[in-house]
Structure formats: structure tokens, C-alpha cells
Amino acid sequence: MFIINCPYCGERDQTEFSSGGEAHIVRPKQPTELSDDEWAEFLFMRKNIKGIQFERWNHSHGCRKWFNVVRDTSNDKIHAVYKMGEKPPVNK
């Protein structure tokens, strides 16, 4: 039950948000040019890290905005929050 600092609204309870999995997976610009394996890499393969993880979160019961979170999955400590399209403020 952690607290997320929504870049648009400020600190809110975790229950207001929904998780969108790993961040910085860019949808290929020309999917038709990809092999089955390359497409599968984008479509299915996700990391599940114990430790620092870059993830997408949506303030679904608030401003409905998506943004990125750098979270330590071992203790839920949030190291950074930043908007979509922005560079991670900590080394990825």
C-alpha cells in the first residue's frame, strides 16, 4: 500500500492507480517489417525484476494520466516518477 506521487496530482494512495507493466517498451513503427521472433519479443517478453524496475502507472481513479515510475520491487520504495516521453531521471 504505497503512495505514488502523480506528476499531475501529487501524492495519492496506491489504490487510486493501476499498474501497466514494464515501461520503455516502444511499439515498433513498422510492425509488418518484423519477423515473427522480433514481433514476439515486443508482444510477449517482459521483465520481472527483483529490485529497481521501470514501470508504467495510470492514475485511473484520478486524472487518468499515464506516467512512469522507478520502483524497487523488493521494498516498494519509489525512486522517481516522470511523465511519458521524458527521460528516466535515474540510470536505466
Added chain:
Amino acid sequence: MSQELRINNNKFIDQTTRLSFKFNGEKLYGYKGDTLASALLANNIHLVGRSFKYHRPRGIMTCGSEEPNAIVQIGNDPSLTDPNVRATEIELYEGLEAFSQNCWPNVKFDIGGINNFLSPLLPAGFYYKTFMWPASFWEKYEFFIRHSAGLGKSPSKPDPDIYDHKYYHCDVLVVGGGISGIMAAKLSAENNNETLLLDDKNTLGGATIYQNNDCFQIDGTHTNYWLEKEIKKIKNIKNLTIKTRTSLAAYHGYNYLLAKENLTDHLSPDERKGKIRQRLWKIRAKKVIIASGSIERPLIFNNNDRPGIMLSSAIKKFIDFYGVKTGKEISLFTNNDSAYETVISLKKSGVNIVSIIDIRDKSSSKIVKEVEKHNIKIYWNHTIVNTEGYRRISFIEIMKLSDDGSGVIGKKIKLKTDCLGISGGWTPMVHLFTQSGGKLKFRSDDNVFLPDKNKTPSDQISIGSCNGDFDIKDIILNSNRDVKTFLGIESSPFDNLKVESSKEEKKKNIWLLPSDKPIGKTKPFLDFQNDSTAKDVKLALREGFKSIEHVKRYTTTGMGTDQGKLSNMHALGIIAETTGTNMGELGTTTFRPPYTPLTFGAIVGRNIGEFFDHIRKTAMHNWHVQNKAKFENVGQWKRAWYYPKNGETMFEAVQRESKAARESVGILDASTLGKIDIQGTDASEFLNRVYTNAWSKLAIGKCRYGLMLNEDGMVYDDGVTTRLGENHYIMTTTTGGAANVLSKLEDYLQTEWPELDVYLTTVTDHFSTISICGPNSKKILSKVIPDLDLSDQSFPHMSFKNSKINGIKCRVMRISFTGEHSYEINIQSNYAKNVWELCMDAGKDYNITPYGTETMHLLRAEKGFIITGQDTDGTMTPSDLQMDWIIGKKKFDFIGKRSLYRSDTIRDDRKQLVGLLTDDPREILEEGAQIVEKLNQKPIEMLGHVTSSYFSPNLNKSIALAVMKSGKKLKGKKFFVPMENKNINVTVTDTVFFDKENKRLNA
């Protein structure tokens, strides 16, 4: 009532208020201030229950939440009865009725007690080993186990009590109102922190509040007097909120804690009426100070479980706090100094002390010397090897310990005693600390696990005895110092207190005390509630269990309602000793929330009945109710399902409605379909990317059906989207998919295509939709909106017009989900019921028939239209649905396009949508039924299943949609649908059953 066990003029007991209560049917008396346990003891009742496995008589052992034995059922009202209540915690009230649990037929004569004599046959893992085989006997075993076990009875009727939730934010939360908690709360609140102090008892002060002993003094007064004054003072601090009878249940990350406040459990049933029973506090604290205290450990020796054997600290609390003597001839058995405090308290109250058995060689601390003045016999370096007495302890047998403590020597001495206090040292209550993610360290001096300061989550500290300080001097000094540092306080009123205490000099610990009998012939209980003994733990180790978590589960040690608060440390100690491991390396089992049991009522609070989940109703809902509709739940929506007339069955009503819609005109409330307003200069491009078909060329005023996929190529949602203007569309989604579709579209817009100028707004609730369908629909509409040109040239199928009804703007779409000539009127929801009634009026002469979701499903099935979520299940591609026509093959990209030619999605033996006709046209298939080709095959290969099935009144035969392996190639082939008592013959057909040429759309 017997007064000989009561001490008069005790300040915590109000002897002017006598309360009557019943225990196992017997009427007894106690006083205001008593717990059920203290009142029972005052009535000389120790035997309160039976143990779980052997049904051995068990008595009150503690005076707190760690109680393993004295758990009772409160009341017998089927809606209010409360099982597993600890007699040591429930406060006595007038009319309280309690029953022993786990005894049948009664506590004094218990048939299950025969297990005690069979106990050599019931070792650890007995249930696992025996009842596994043969599997068919399980039912018999289960009956036996359930009947002879049973930890209380659940209420059988709904709970009438009111429960509450409260969200609370504070600067500092102090958990525990003992001496260190009181100090912390005062320091915190007086230094500008909004402070909340919680304590699970009704009185603040912990064990110090009744510590009236010359050996322990603060500034020249007994510790209890000093603390009493401090408590009086903190009650007036503005920043401080104090909640008693409130127990911390869970400590989650980011200082989020749950606490349960008991508001009425201590009141008589009459006083409770209309009041909130319990309140769950959901607390976010900037800082947390844990001062949860410690509990005394028992000692593990042969037959250590008889009624009358109690923790030494419990005997002390019963005499000092409740004014109740727990016996007349009391003995104490200890490995440390705390039992000597009990001796002094008993002596003061004139109780006869038989003897003290101390496993240490000697102690010359202040308190021991004080006891020695009273000429009480102390057996140094001795242990108890056996006890006697069935329903109450009557004798103890003691022997001298051998030099290494592993055996006993010399002559056995038998002593008569009616109550035995045991003291094995103290265990800090670190449950909350570990729940919060803190790690423990081991202190080998006195074998305790303590919060590791270096591995403590930030913004919390532990102080007092839960932090391993047991001497009052250390407690005061360290609590004061640590709280000051934690809160950044410079000086404190506790800086120069003069504290006197008796310093413990010698410690000695033997986890399993020896007996003169071999261990196999002894019963040294570890977990009193689950009846697991030290023998069981040793057996588990011999059988190869190594992990503490496995040993715990195999022997059930620590798995009762007390969660092994008393037994865990000894289990660990015995495992460490037997396996030659260091206890610190062994670690502890996980402490899981809640610390003490929570009621379901407190957990759900007010979220019950109509507040359990939202109910969504359309604007026409009341009309449907008045017209006797039956409703169906679709997500949170209540949708009209069918409208039975004159006692019609569902089947009859649906047949009538379906026929009317095709023969004249039907009317459907389609308001629940999701509606998303899409605007922006890139709206067309956006639709191109999210739907499989092309959208750029859709003219303003036209509608188009769209199919939306997931990125994996599977059908996700479908619906009709209308172009309202150059940069303006309105999209409809399925009822159940509305919220998810909007989320998904927002996700793509915000994260993948932020360059697109598109805005999405949900308008599902703002507009209501009335669908009018059938050959006479045009006549109805022309009556409702006379000035609307309904000619096919001006208003063809798949187009829309803005219009007005009685001056109210509306949008009319000519679209059809039934294959009939139909219209959908979209109007602001406030006016929808009125317009619906106008339509009903206009259709009077045409037998206008309201129909519900079931008829809608039947009509679309006649046309072979899919319902996403019914005919699809997240594994169907458009091609699987025989909808290749809707794939914009020339489009550069759309969500899911690349997946449509993955090796898996182009397999031709995928399950594909087909039509099915039964050879007997009256036979209706069951949805979900399997389809097979060969009946004598073993196992029978299942080729697919029925997804939609109805009796079509318009075709006068049964029709079905199904998904089948390689379905596209199977047209005309015959299969079986095996049912429980027959095999139904079916033939694969086209998916469109009715009006294949779509002539009726323009009829």
C-alpha cells in the same frame, strides 16, 4: 459468590458493580473491570477448554492476547455468536454468556479425550500420514476430524451489527500504551506533532501500572504511582489522541497501518443497541513508534499443560490488577528473576507460596534477596520432571539438574500445589516490526530476536521491551534517548529521572527441560492450542524436515488462532539445539497480519448490501420495472432481460418478443452500450489505427461497424462508430467492455501516439439509446419525429441525422443489430424515459413490443452476428470468426495487425466460428456443450463447443453458433453433441440463418 479468592479495595475493579454472567450454563458473578478470565478464576474455575488433538483439559494460561487455551464462544444467538474469543481479553458485562469450545459432550467429560490415551498413535503428521489412504475413505475421516475438532461455531445468520471504517492521517503514531509508549506519546505531542496513541486494553499503562514494588522506583515513588501521574497529565495534551481498546492488526509499507477499535464488545447487549460495534482505522502516519511490549515465555517440561499452570506474569497481573488469587498454594518455576516479582505480589496479598524452583545455580539480585527474606524455599538448580492432576494441577515432582543440564539426578521431591507459575524469560513482540519489512537480529544472552536498527524501514523505531529492554532503568533511559533522536527533540522532561531497579545478574536457558523418564514417555507441550509437543518437533527433524517453515506446518506448531505467540521461540530453540544450528542463522517464521484475529464485519465495514457494489440503472429503468421486466446483470448494469406477460415462461416471452420484432416492431433499451465521444484533427487517423477496417473515407453522417483487436490479434471489442463531423465521431462499445476500451484507447493516445490530436470523453451515462426495430419501425419514427425525412435516399441504412423531439436535440442512427429495418434514437438521458413513452404510444396500433437482452441475442444469432465475450473468448481472430472482410489489408498498420500472420494465427486448424443445426429442429443445444465426431473414441477428441443457442421462432427451428477446429472446412458435415443421457446429431452450416440476402434492412 466465593469471596476467598478476591482481594478487596483493588483500584482497577469496581466492587460496587456486581455483574452476573454464565459459563457453560452455570450462573456466576464478577465485577466491573473483570475480564471473563479473571471472573472465572475468582470463582475458582481454571478448566475452560480442551486441547485440539488430544482433548486434554486446559486452563487459563495467560492474561492477554497470547492466550492459547481459554478461547470461548460468546453467546448463542445465531447471528451474533462470536467464536474464538479469548477469555483473557473480553471484558465482563452484565449477561455475558460464554461456552467452552472444542469439547464434546462437555468440558468435564469429553469423548475426544480418548485421543489422549491414544496419543502414542497420534504423532506429528499423523493426519497427513493416515488420512491420505485410501482416498475413498476421506469422507469418513473428514467426518471424524470435523466432529472431534471444531474450533468454535460460525454464526449461521447475517451479522446485524454496524461496522465502520475511518481514514486517519497523523504525524506520529505510537503503538502501545505501556510506560515507553506513554513517554513517547508525551514527547511527540508536546513537540508539535499530531500524535495518535493506541492501546488494545481499556486501561493505559501496560504492566508498569500495577508494578507496586519497592525494588522498582522512579524519582522516589513506586513505578505505578509515577506512571499514573504521567497518564493523567497526557490526557490534557491537545495534539494527542488516545484510543484504548484499539489493537493494531497490520503494518504495511509506507507507514500504512490497520487498527481495530472495539466500541461495544464490553457493553451489555442492551447498551449496545444502535451503536457501532467495531471501527477499522486505516492510518497513514508520517512516523511510527512501536512500543508493543513483550510476552513471557513458558517453560517446556513433562505435563506442562495442566489447568492451574500459568505464566508467572499472568498470576501477577491477576493478583495486582484484577485482585484475584489464582490459587491457595502456589509454586513458581523459573529461569529468571521475573517470577520473584510475582512472589512478592502474592506474598503482599497473603497467598501461601509452596516453593520456587529455579533452574539457575544462584541469583543474588535485589529482588531475589527480597524474596529470601520471606523464608520461602527456593530449589536452585532444580527442574520439574512431572506434574499430576487431571482437571487441575495437584502435585509437582522436582529433581536436581545434572551439571550440563541435560538430565536429572538425585531424589525426586513431590510437592502439593494448586497453581504453578512458569517463567521462561521474555519475547519481544516484533510482529508489527517484521510486517513492515524490518529484519531481526538475534541476541544470544537471553535468546531473543530484536529489531535490527540497521535494517529498520525509515520513519519508524521500536522502543521499550519490544526492542529488547526488560529492565525498567533501560526502558526509561533508552526510550527517552531514542524518541528524542527520532523526532529531533533537544530536551525532555525525562532526562534526569532517578530510576531504581533490580538488575538481573544470571540467566540460564534450557529449551526442553529434562525428565527422569525417556522423552518418548513424556508430554512436554510446545503449542498448547494445537497440541504439538517437543517430541513432535524432534520427530519431524528425524524425518528429514529442515526448514523451520516446513517443521511448523508438519507439526502444526504455531498454526492455531494464537499464531504460536507462546510456542514459536521454543520450537526454534529445539530445532537449533537438535540440528546444532545457531538460532540467529535459523531465523524465525514469518509473522503475518493480522496480529490478533479481525472480524469480517470490521474488514468490510459499510460496504455491504446495496453498498457492496455499484448498481447502474438506465434512464428507463423504472418503466421496465413497471412493465414487469426481469433483469439481467451486465457488469454493474441492470438490463431488462425479457418482459413476461400473463405468466409466460422466459422461453415463451422471448419467442413472442422475437416474433413481434420481425413481424411488426420491437423496442429495446440499448442505453448501456458504451459511448465514447472522439474529437480532434487526427480523429480519423486514430480510428484507422484502433479498428481493423479503414475510416478515412467514411463520409460525415455515415456509420460503420468496427472490430477492435488486441495487439496479439485477438478480437477485443466491436461496435458501430458514427462520423458526426469533420473531426468528430461517436464510438459505441459493448456494455461490459466500455470502461476497458476507453482505458486502452487512452493508453495508446498518451503513450504510443502522443502526437495525435485526439480527445476521448465517455458519454455513456449522458446519452440514452432507444432502438426501434422491425418492418414498422419507420412508421413509429415518423410519428415521433414527423419532420424527419426517412426516405432511403435521404436516410439510408448506416447513416445518421441530427434531429429534435419536442425541441430536445437528438441523434438518430439507422443501424441494425437484428437485420431488420431499424433506428436508434440517442437523446440526453434526462429526457429518455419520456421519449421511450412517446415511442410506445406511437406504436400502439402496431403492437410495439418491448424486448430485452435475451430477444436481442436471439435475433442477432439468427443473423449470425457475434457477441464479443460470448462467441469470442480472447482467442479468436477476425479470420476465426469468418470476418476476413473487415480486415483493411491495405492499411499500413492497426492494433494487432502484425499478429494476424504469426505462425500460430495462420494455422488452419484453429477453432473457427460455424453455424450448427440439430437434425431434430426442436432440439435446442446447450451453450458450452462439446462437439465430437467419433463417439467410440477414448478419450473422445473434442472439436469445439457451442457458443450461442436458441430456438428461432422466425425459422421455427433451433439454431446455434459454435467454434470448431478447422470449422471453415466443415460445412455440411455431421457431428455429435454428447449430453448426459443422449447424443444430439448436428450438421455444420453457414453462420447466417435468416435473410441471407439482407433484404429486410431496407424493407
